Amino acid sequence: MVDLIAKRYVKALLIGRDTDSITNVYNELKEISSAFLSDKFVSIISSTEVKTEAKTDLIISFIENISVVTKNLIKVLGENKRLDIIPYIVEELKVQVALISNKYEGLVYTNSELSSEYITSIEEKFSKKFDVNLKLTQEVCDYDGIKVDIEGLGLEISFSKARLKSQLIDHILKAV
Secondary structure (H helix, E strand, O other): OHHHHHHHHHHHHHOOOOHHHHHHHHHHHHHHHHHHHOHHHHHHHHOOOOOHHHHHHHHHOOOOOOOHHHHHHHHHHHHOOOHHHHHHHHHHHHHHHHHHHOEEEEEEEEOOOOOHHHHHHHHHHHHHHHOOEEEEEEEEOOOOEEEEEEHHHOEEEEEEHHHHHHHHHHHHHHHO
């Protein structure tokens, strides 16, 4: 439900704005969104004892030279008692900015550190394949294989040693 409301606000933000303006609003809201990680801040925003004007003024004060568009958006969210959906708006804006600018970010999961040249070659191949600008970052975890996840494109490609082993065993058993 909250996602749908956030999408409506983002849709309204996109109308008649250029890429730079949208990116600027996204960056400002992203910075504001980081405050939602604090329990104190969330309790202030959700408190009925604090006036809405004080809440909006607090949020606006996080950014020094805040744009008029972002300031007006925060005021509208405050008037409608929807300041708590700012993180959802940021996530939807992230998707829209990626679509507009054709720049995507992805993660490479492995259980050991890969060289930067290898990551760069994966970036180049996927960029060429999907005709996008791609930036991959590596995350070392306990995944036994390699997995590339590009959320903005809805793409996940993985190669697991355990899965290969089980498929090989199945193939051998079927052959016998």
